[in-house]
Amino acid sequence: MKIGVLGTGMVGETIASKLIALKHSVIMGSRTVDNPKAVAWVKKNGENAAQGTFTDAAAFAEIIFNCTSGVGSIDALKQAGEKNLNAKICVDISNPLDFSKGMPPSLTICNTDSLGEQIQRTFPETKVIKTLNTVNCKVMVDPALVPGVHDMLLCGNDDDAKKKVTEILQKWFGWKSVIDIGDITGARVTEMYVPLWVRMFGVLGTPNFNFHYIKG
Amino acid sequence: MKIGVLGTGMVGETIASKLIALKHSVIMGSRTVDNPKAVAWVKKNGENAAQGTFTDAAAFAEIIFNCTSGVGSIDALKQAGEKNLNAKICVDISNPLDFSKGMPPSLTICNTDSLGEQIQRTFPETKVIKTLNTVNCKVMVDPALVPGVHDMLLCGNDDDAKKKVTEILQKWFGWKSVIDIGDITGARVTEMYVPLWVRMFGVLGTPNFNFHYIKG
Numbered sequence: 001m002k003i004g005v006l007g008t009g010m011v012g013e014t015i016a017s018k019l020i021a022l023k024h025s026v027i028m029g030s031r032t033v034d035n036p037k038a039v040a041w042v043k044k045n046g047e048n049a050a051q052g053t054f055t056d057a058a059a060f061a062e063i064i065f066n067c068t069s070g071v072g073s074i075d076a077l078k079q080a081g082e083k084n085l086n087a088k089i090c091v092d093i094s095n096p097l098d099f100s101k102g103m104p105p106s107l108t109i110c111n112t113d114s115l116g117e118q119i120q121r122t123f124p125e126t127k128v129i130k131t132l133n134t135v136n137c138k139v140m141v142d143p144a145l146v147p148g149v150h151d152m153l154l155c156g157n158d159d160d161a162k163k164k165v166t167e168i169l170q171k172w173f174g175w176k177s178v179i180d181i182g183d184i185t186g187a188r189v190t191e192m193y194v195p196l197w198v199r200m201f202g203v204l205g206t207p208n209f210n211f212h213y214i215k216g
Numbered sequence: 217m218k219i220g221v222l223g224t225g226m227v228g229e230t231i232a233s234k235l236i237a238l239k240h241s242v243i244m245g246s247r248t249v250d251n252p253k254a255v256a257w258v259k260k261n262g263e264n265a266a267q268g269t270f271t272d273a274a275a276f277a278e279i280i281f282n283c284t285s286g287v288g289s290i291d292a293l294k295q296a297g298e299k300n301l302n303a304k305i306c307v308d309i310s311n312p313l314d315f316s317k318g319m320p321p322s323l324t325i326c327n328t329d330s331l332g333e334q335i336q337r338t339f340p341e342t343k344v345i346k347t348l349n350t351v352n353c354k355v356m357v358d359p360a361l362v363p364g365v366h367d368m369l370l371c372g373n374d375d376d377a378k379k380k381v382t383e384i385l386q387k388w389f390g391w392k393s394v395i396d397i398g399d400i401t402g403a404r405v406t407e408m409y410v411p412l413w414v415r416m417f418g419v420l421g422t423p424n425f426n427f428h429y430i431k432g
Contacts, residue, residue: 094382109407112322168411181415189412192326196405199397199431208432213416216361216424 004029004061006054006076008037011093011137012067018141020045022172029057029080056082063091063168070096070115071108074122086125089161091168091189092116092142093132095150095194107191116187120157127161129154130187131169131178134197136207141173143210150210151177155186177212220245220277222270222292224253226282227309227353234357236261238388245273245296274300279307279384286312286331287324290338302341305377307384308332308403309348309356311410319376320414323407326351332403335374343377345370347394350413352423357389359426367393367424371402395429 005016006029019026025048028038038051058064058080068076073094077085096115097105109115116130131154132140139145143152152175156162162180169175182187201207221232222245227255235351241264244254254267274280277295284292289310293301312331315322332346347370348356355361359368368391372378378396385391397405417423 053283064275106328111326111411146430148430150430164235179419181419186415189415192408195327196409199405203395203397204429204431206431211426211427211429212421213427214362214364214366215420215422216355216363 001025002060002062003027004057004064004080005067006030006057006064006080007067007069008035008041009067009069011140012065013041014067014137014141015093016041016049017045017174017197020049021149024048024162026050027052027057027060029054029076029078031079032133044148054080055084058088061088063164066090066092066119068094070094071098074118077119077123082123082125083105084140087127089121089127089129089158089164090123091165092119092128092130093130095133095191097194104195107195110188110192112188114185114187114191116155116191117184122185127156127158128184129156129158129161129165130190131155131165134190134193135210136201139208139210143173143175145208146210148212149176150212151179153179153181153186153190155181155184155190157183179213217241218276218278219243220296221283221356222246222273222275222280223283224251224257225283225285227356227361228281229253229257230353230357231281231283231309232257232265232334233261234389235278236265240264240267243268243273243276245270245292247292247295254392255387270296272306273328277304279289279305279380281288282306282308282310282335286310287314289331290334293335293339298339298341301339303343305335305343305345305380306335307348307381308335308338308344308346311349313410320411323411326404327406328404330401330403330407332371332400332407336400343374345372345374345377345381346400346406347371347381350409351426352417355424355426359389359391361424362426364428366428369394369395369397369402371397371400371405371406373399384407393428
């Protein structure tokens with residue numbers, strides 16, 4: 001499949017490398033065509049890997065992964081271009097974290113709105129699916145780093161797109177438990193969960209952890 | 217032990233009834249001395265149960281459970297009286313939920329502050345321990361309603377108070393896993409978790425559920 005990964009940070013690199021390992025063709029997109037991190041990533045990842053602008057990556061892609069930092073996501077997607085995003089699935093992994101005042105980060109949007117909803121409103125023809133933003137990037141693509149069954153939440157407005165992304169999570173990345181929490185307003189609750197993730201990272205002493213819901 | 221339970225709603229009633237069942241002496245406190253819910257609760261719970269004002273409950277108590285609704289908690293505790301709270305443990309179960317615009321509720325405080333922190337700042341001599349606010353009240357006092365091991369988080373500034381409340385959670389209420397997430401700023405992350413709880417309640421179709429953290 002042809003996939004655009006927006007963002008050259010740890011999340012973008014991890015997702016893009018996993019997709020290459022799965023034999024997909026990936027363009028890693030960034031603000032500039034010669035981003036050094038993207039160049040280095042392409043060198044390591046062979047002939048199915050390429051770099052480009054956000055526009056290049058989105059125009060090429062059948063599915064887009066938004067791995068940009070939350071504060072820059074809307075701008076990055078605008079650079080990608082609405083027509084290159086329309087009718088496509090955008091897997092939104094970003095979190096609206098503000099690290100400007102140090103640790104722990106605060107959220108730039110929360111409570112009655114979310115970044116996932118903002119992206120959906122800004123690009124109404126795109127099928128925004130919020131998921132993966134509740135775990136470390138290594139766990140995103142290798143959930144077996146955490147033993148047993150644990151849960152990945154997913155939300156979005158388009159049922160077919162959710163079904164497709166659920167398959168990606170299960171078959172490509174190996175998630176055993178994917179829970180559909182409804183429409184894109186669910187982004188609010190998973191983004192507001194992230195401060196708890198940060199706290200638990202400090203408590204547990206490893207980024208390789210996740211939650212599992214148990215019901216009576 | 218002599219315990220003051222502030223609040224006559226479902227949470228207050230459930231906590232107070234459990235404490236009576238454990239043979240403690242409880243005053244259920246509310247704004248007025250003749251609150252009908254408190255009167256009915258006393259009738260059902262025998263000689264160790266009494267009702268009173270917030271002041272009566274706090275003055276009587278060795279430990280206080282704040283089970284008031286979040287929007288009214290600071291006022292309720294002010295009515296209880298600072299001198300009646302000083303040097304005592306206040307187990308803060310409240311959540312700053314705003315139901316005025318319907319479901320789902322939003323938070324009246326979040327992100328860079330929390331109700332737990334506000335209570336601690338308002339009553340600096342009180343040992344505020346935030347816990348139990350991440351599960352339904354029935355699960356609070358009967359965690360076995362959810363099978364297996366699942367987690368209760370706890371935070372606060374006073375280590376001895378946290379140790380005491382951890383014992384209460386384990387020995388009185390039956391919690392197998394109690395995780396100390398640090399100082400009272402942890403209230404921020406557990407209160408911001410509550411919107412996810414509300415969402416999962418809709419998804420799972422029962423209030424009897426909880427999360428368990430698994431690490432690699």
